[in-house]
Amino acid sequence: MKSTGLRLSYLILLFCSVFLSRSTAQDVPAKNRSKPFSFPPQLEMRVPFGPTAFPNGSNFYLIYELYLTNFGASPIHLKRMELLNGDRSGNAPVLSFDSLELKTMVKILGNNNLKDALNIEAGQSAVVEAKTSNKTGFPNNIIHRVIASADSLDGAAINTHTTKIQTLKPPVSGSDWIAxxxxxxxxxxxxxxxxxILGGHTVNSRRFAIDWKKVKDSVSFSGDAANVRSYFCYGEKIFAVADGTIISATDGLPDNIPGHGKAFHPAVPLTFEKLPGNNIVIDLGDGHYAHYMHMQPGSLHVKKGDHVRKGQLLGNIGNSGDAREPHLHFEVTTSSKLLYGDGIPYIIDHYRLGYQNGFDDVHHNELPKEKQIVDFGNARER
Incomplete structure (x- = not known):
């Protein structure tokens, strides 16, 4: 009898404990229940080459690329991107980009459909072509916050002063030059x-490149469009932007007959080495190299190994290599090898902006932006 009573007491106790645990779980509000564990968004964020802020007008600018790769099994839909001050914590974003702004900045690699640019499918990669400005400059360090439909992620910390900014003389002289x-x-x-992709790495040597052309009434030539001498900049003199050493000097390639699109027929078959046409590379020091491309055949005044002074005559503008019309392609990069370096910003010591109302907007130690029309003054003033 005693053992039967003990068993009955045990069963009653077990029933009560199960009932109470169930009722307790049901009484906990849903908002207070712990969420099941999950990993953060499986989104790789990286900036292959850190930016350097440069001045233009009343603003400072950053131009760089942020690469995103979705390592998860589900799509990630981008909603917003914020730049956070990496030198502080818990503060408001320095800058932010909404979905409308991101649509003009994001490209799915291998897909040019802009309608799907903000939707990164599983296994896909995208590049954010970032350009931002600020009147007061930028923090030394920035962290990216990517906000998606279901979550957000912080990462891809960058320094905003990756390279030294060199002060250069202009590569050409005179007015009516469009960047x-x-x-x-x-x-x-x-x-x-x-x-x-070169050497297994992502690079963009042309990030800060400028095609210098002369324009009058918004056009670059007058007369026969198929004649190089109809172009206002053809034969214009090209100058050394700083003291330096000639790393390479290539001459002897003929000018192309000007033509765009299907009308472009290079004078000689293009290879990787012939893309810049007749060209010069100057070692500026500090791991910086100035590249001059598409020069006029027979116009080079220097050879490999020469030491040049800033303002020294190098040659003349032509239409050689991968050039559709006469212009000077000028860029500063981190490598003397064609296209292998990353494009870096620099500043020009003096120029004026304007056009129809005269060139009365003076700028010192700044870098012209796309489509600005510039007066560099006369060569003798250099």
Whole structure:
């Protein structure tokens, strides 16, 4: 009898404990229940080459690329991106980009459909062509916050002063020069969208490149469009932007007959080495190299190994190599090898902006932006 009573007491106690545990769980509000464990968004964020802020007008600018790769099994839909001050914690974003702004900045790699640019499918990668400005400059360190439909992620810390900014003389002289495809973020800017893979790495030597052309009444030539001498800049003198050493000097390639699109027929078959046409590379020091491309055949005044002084005559503008019309392609990069370096900003010591109302907007130690029309003054003033 005693053992039967003990068993009955045990069963009653077990029933009560199960009932109480169930009723307790049901009484806990849903908002207070712990969420099941999950990993943060499986989104890799990286900036292959850190930016350097540069001045133009009343603003400072950053231009760089942020790469995103979705390592998860579900799509990630981008809603917003914020730049946070990496030198502080818990503060408001320095700058932010909403979905409308991101649509003009994001490209899914291998897919040019802008309608899907903010939707990164599983296994896909995207590049954010970032360009931002600030009147007071930028913090030394910035952290990116990517906000998606379901979550957000902080990462890809960068320094905003990655390279030294050199002060250079202009590569040409005179007025009416347009900074074609210069530093900017226009969708049709082929320099800005110049990311390629070389040596297994992502590079963009053309990030801050400028195609210097002369314009009058918004056009670059007068007369026969198929004649190089119809172009206002053809034969214009090219100058050394700083003291330095000639790393390479290539001459002997003929000018192309000007033509765009299907009308472009290079004078000689293009190879990787012939893309710049007749060209010069100057070692500026500090790991910086100035590249001059598409020069006039037979015009080079220097050879490999020469030491040049700033303002020294180098040659003349032509239309050789991968050039559709006469212009000077000028860029500063981190490598003397064609396209292998990353494009870096620099500043020009003196120029004026303007056009129809005269060039009365004076700028010192700044870098012209895309489509600005510039007066560099006379060569004798250099």
């Amino acid at each position: 074609a495809d210069g530093p900017g973020n226009s969708i049709d800017n082929h320099h800005r969208r110049g990311n390629i």
